[in-house]
Amino acid sequence: MFAHYALLALALVLIVAAAEMFTNGIEWLGQRLGLSEGVVGSLLAAVGTALPETLIPIVAVFWFGGKHGADVGIGAIAGAPFMLSxxxxxxxxxSMFVFSRTGRRKQEMKINNGLLTRDLCFFIVAYSLALGASFMSPDxxxxxxxxxxIFLIxxxxxYLTIKGESEMGDEPEELYLAKxxxxxxxxxxxxxxxxxxxxxxxxxxxxxxxxxIETIAKGIGFSALFLSLIVSPIATELPEKINSIIWARSGKDTLALANITGALVFQACFPVAFGVAFTSWNLDQKTIASGIVAIFSAMIYLRLITTNRLKPVHLMCGAFAYFCVIGVIIATDTVDPMPISSIKQLSL
Structure with missing residues (x-):
């Protein structure tokens, strides 16, 4: 078991180091191409880290097939926007709160309201269409x-993100490979x-x-349901979290938030369009509830942004909604989850 803990720590170090390299490289790519913070955060960074996990529902549907594969695929598609939001x-x-308290950054947030407003509006529209599609005719x-x-959104x-007016970010730290x-x-x-x-x-x-982490959790005695709902999604979304934490530490709040809101738009379009087209897309009550919470959270943040009232403490409240929904899902689940071996194959 000690070996698993050691490798878990090694994996976390690898992710953090790679995320540091990624944020540094993607910022320099933006500088080199003359791209705005909006394009760097909402498009390049968001898509770059979201692409690997987007493969999970595709593998679930085409590799495992049948109802079980479709259910896991739909769960993966719906889980990403819920966790991100x-x-x-x-x-x-x-991260913003802690780093400001420890003097690593300024207390006030400096964000591009127009950019984040656009991201959240597109997410709300695309994901609302996705939830609505569950009630449509199966034709x-x-x-x-x-x-x-949904895909064409x-x-x-x-186009609007590239066209939109947004400032270029400050010149980042020297490129690591250049050093x-x-x-x-x-x-x-x-x-x-x-x-x-x-x-x-x-x-x-x-x-x-x-x-x-799945091997450790299984050894402790956690159920496969706990792993599939909580452990695996947290791990697969880890790159986005670490990228945003790195940018939050540096006071680059637009990049930190756009990395997440841009991923929200991407996840609400590409994987969702795949789900609607290639699965039954009959969402159960729990999945619909998680989707409603994601949209409602985005609407609250949108209101706070448009009224210039968004603060780190508001963002922190999202954890309460997340754990409430997860608690209800675990407490009311009566369906056997996917076997742990299959969850591992999907995660890898």
Whole structure:
């Protein structure tokens, strides 16, 4: 068991180190290409870290197949927006609060209201359509049309994000590979490899983390349901959390929050469109409840942002909603969850 704890710690160190490399590299890519903080945070960083976990529902549906695979796929699709809009934003707010209290950053938040408003509006629209699709006729043609509509929301969002006015971020710390090779940090020949290496480290670290934390939890006696609902999702969303914590520590609040809100839009479009098109998309009451909580949380944050009242403590409240919903799901679950071996295969 000690070996599992040691490897778990190693995985966490690997994820943190890779996330440091990723945030540094992605900021320099934005500087090199003249991109705004909105594009860097909401598009490049959000999509870069969200792509690996997006494969989970696809693997579940096509690899395992049948009702069990579809159920796990739908759970993975619905779980990401729920966790991002509650627990992940909460951890970001907690980081801002702690770092400001310890003098690592200024207390006040400095965010691009227009950028975050756009992200949350697109998420609310796309995910509301997704939840509504669960009540539609099972007609295949109609489902495909709805899926296509949800999918096409994202290119429009990308267009508006690139077109929208937003300031470039301050020049980041020297590129890590540039330090090694003693070259200019703006060289794409160094920036791109650093980003790719960091993504490999993030994926590898997350896979190792999921594997060993599930083994430890199973040895302690936690159920597979507990693992599938809580442990695995927290681990697979770990890169987004750490990226945002790193940016929050540096006082780069727009990047910290846009990394999460941009991932919300991505998760509400690509995986959801896949789910509507290739599964029955008959959401149960618990899944619908988690979706409603995600949308409601986004609406609250949207209101706070548009009225210039958003503070770290508001973000921290998302954890309360997350644990309340998780508690209800665990307490009322009567269906045998997917076997632990299958959960591990999906997580990896």
């Amino acid at each position: 509650t627990l992940t934003l909460s951890l970001c707010g907690l 295949r043609t109609l489902r495909l049309c709805v899926a296509a509509g 994202y290119p429009f969002y990308v 090694v090779f003693k070259l200019d940090s703006k060289r794409l020949v160094l920036i791109v490899p650093q980003i790719l290496l960091s993504l490999v480290g993030i994926v590898g670290g997350a896979s190792l983390f999921v594997d060993h």
